[in-house]
Amino acid sequence: MFDLFPKLVAQSALDKLGVADYSLMGYWCIALCGIGYVALQYGMLRNRAIAVVGAVFLAAAALLSTWHQVSSLDTLVLVLFFGLAGMGCISFVTFREPVYAALGFATAVLSSCGVLFMQHAYFVSAATMIVYAGATIIIFLFVLMFAQHERLQTYDLRLNAPVLSAIVCAVLFAVIYYGILNSNLVAAELEALQSRPGANQNDPAIMGSTSELGRGLYTDYLFTVEIAGTLLLVATIGAIGVAARSNEMEAQ
Amino acid sequence: MNDPATVVLTQNLLVFGGLLFVFGMLGFLTRRSMILMFLSLELMLAGVSVNFVAFARFHHNYQGQIFTIMILTVAACEAALALAMVTSLFRRRNTLDIRAWSRLNDLVAMPEAEKPEPVQEVDELIFPHLTPAGLDPSLRPIPARGQEGWNRPFSEDAAVEEVNGRA
DSSP states (O other), rough: EEHHHHHEOOSSSSHHHHHHHHHHHHHHHHHHHHHHHHHHHHHOOOOOOOOHOOOOOOHHHHHHHHHOOSSSHHHHHHHHHHHHHHHHHHHHHHSSSHHHHHHHHHHHHHHHHHHHHHHTTTHHHEEEEEEEEIHHHHHHHHHHHHHOOOOOOOOHHOOHHHHHHHHHHHHHHHHHHHHHHHHHHHHHHHHHHSSTTTTOOOOOTTOOHHHHHHHHHHHTTHHHHHHHHHHHHHHHHHHHHHHHHHHHHOOO | OHHHHHHHHHHHHHHHHHHHHHHHHHHHHOBHHHHHHHHHHHHHHHHHHHHHHHHHHHSSSHHHHHHHHHHHHEEEEEEEHHHHHHHHHHHHHOOOBBGGGGGGGGGSSSSSSOOOOOOOOOOOOOOOOOOOOEEEEEEOOOOTTSSSSTTOOOHHHHHHHHHHHHH
């Protein structure tokens, strides 16, 4: 029998790698998250106390999952971004007012842009910020204001099978988590590290240089860029076609 | 070649990407407003982008970031087309409810499955035929655009009533 209740404090950074504690903690967090989500959804419409319990469950899951991650300032900022994105996601799936939900989405995406920024993906981070949090969210808000009724409708308030969806998503996430932790990623890297102990230096020239990324885009991946441009053109024409035809029909 | 801290960081980023993906999927499964469903799709794409960037960092190359830029392109196209579709669907039924369009599916609420007719003993050859499925358009044709009642507001109760009454 394995120990169902993992110990909360890891001894060192290496302790986190292969230890079953870390993995078990994650499954507990996933279960807490699922229960918290269902309680929050149930309580929001019926009973505030249940909603508060659900929120406490979610917060406990967030705390547990990041408990022994923080070892440096870098990690602290990263974990703060993770937490902000998680809160954005939760408010996105929880809030009944569509505008608030869209703001939660914007929070989640902006925080993930922060995470990307910390991985030396400066251009990708800025582009994601512009495309998602700028263009997409603004256009969606326009459509929302165009199409939204004054009062909240049934389809805003009622959800499609929240319990079943929560179970499905929790199981899916547990499977993803199991796959990540039990892949041979760690073992292969550690083995390579042991065979060549001095070779763990990152290549400083290739990390975080936007000009290198641009050179790669316009030399090795030029064809892909052209295809992407064509796709954008076709999508623009299609969107104008779909939207303008209904205008015409309405005028008749 | 990565030190253990980078491996742990990559694992954390992958878990984070999975989290975004799963929350997007949760939103897509539970929400009934079409706009929020498409926002959920965007959230799933954001999770996939985090995955690609994490692997780009892990392998010290740019392929992941370039793929992320392509994902951004596809997300922009998808947003434009989705909004055009949502706008025209809204004009037609005056609601954002996705269930207003569930009749594009098979039956909404069929009380019992239609049984095939019993085979009769005849001299002629009997060819097998498919079980009837879906609404019979000859009984009540779905109005084309511009005909009377083509943009009447959708009522879930009326649709269920209609199907139940026919059966």
